[in-house]
Amino acid sequence: MASEWRNPRFDIKMQAGTVFEQALSLSLAIVILLFLTLQTVKVDVYEAAFGTEFVGIEDIPITDQLRVPPAPSRPMIPVPTMDESIPEDVTIMDTELMVDTPMPTMGTPGVSAGSPTGTSANRTYTTYDEAPELIRMVIPAYPEEAKRRNIEGRVMFQIIVDENGRVVEANVISAVPPGIFEEAAREAIMQWRYRPAKIRDRPVRIRMNAPVTFSKSGGTRP
Numbered sequence: 001m002a003s004e005w006r007n008p009r010f011d012i013k014m015q016a017g018t019v020f021e022q023a024l025s026l027s028l029a030i031v032i033l034l035f036l037t038l039q040t041v042k043v044d045v046y047e048a049a050f051g052t053e054f055v056g057i058e059d060i061p062i063t064d065q066l067r068v069p070p071a072p073s074r075p076m077i078p079v080p081t082m083d084e085s086i087p088e089d090v091t092i093m094d095t096e097l098m099v100d101t102p103m104p105t106m107g108t109p110g111v112s113a114g115s116p117t118g119t120s121a122n123r124t125y126t127t128y129d130e131a132p133e134l135i136r137m138v139i140p141a142y143p144e145e146a147k148r149r150n151i152e153g154r155v156m157f158q159i160i161v162d163e164n165g166r167v168v169e170a171n172v173i174s175a176v177p178p179g180i181f182e183e184a185a186r187e188a189i190m191q192w193r194y195r196p197a198k199i200r201d202r203p204v205r206i207r208m209n210a211p212v213t214f215s216k217s218g219g220t221r222p
Contacts, residue, residue, distance in 0.1 A: 130198040140188030153181040153214045163203040165194040185212040
């Protein structure tokens with residue numbers, strides 16, 4: 001049996017691989033060409049929600065550095081002098097400190113302020129911490145002349161009460177009417193007794209005012 005001869009140029013089986021590669025390449029080229037041709041770019045414009053912001057650049061000045069103040073100069077050491085007018089030694093006189101003497105303090109309201117008078121052994125104060133308290137009062141006799149004339153009166157004394165509460169001095173400051181009640185009032189007030197005034201819990205001698213009133217209805221009273 002004779003074999004059949006075929007022309008290789010027209011053999012489909014032999015040319016199938018080549019044809020497939022050519023067709024695939026052509027298809028890819030067409031697709032790429034269509035993509036590049038039909039592609040469009042859409043650009044949308046958006047407005048800023050808070051307006052346009054501008055950013056500026058400012059020149060910052062150079063900060064001057066603080067200068068450190070110079071250190072204080074060292075104190076100078078005094079140099080001995082040979083001037084004869086300057087004494088070499090100065091003598092401080094002895095000062096006596098009186099420890100036992102009570103210091104004056106503020107007195108009670110209504111008492112006039114003042115400094116203590118007299119010597120250290122007989123010092124009298126007009127200010128104090130604790131006021132004196134009258135514990136025994138002698139009623140002065142009503143003068144006969146005042147009874148006969150039916151008059152009343154008042155005598156103001158400045159008295160000194162010592163550390164024991166005794167009245168050691170009584171001087172008349174004023175008398176109304178004058179010349180009638182003074183002697184009777186002085187005789188009585190010199191017999192009065194007080195609980196002594198105190199400064200820092202220590203009894204002291206004080207000077208104070210003490211009135212004596214003569215009244216027809218109430219007799220006599222301080």
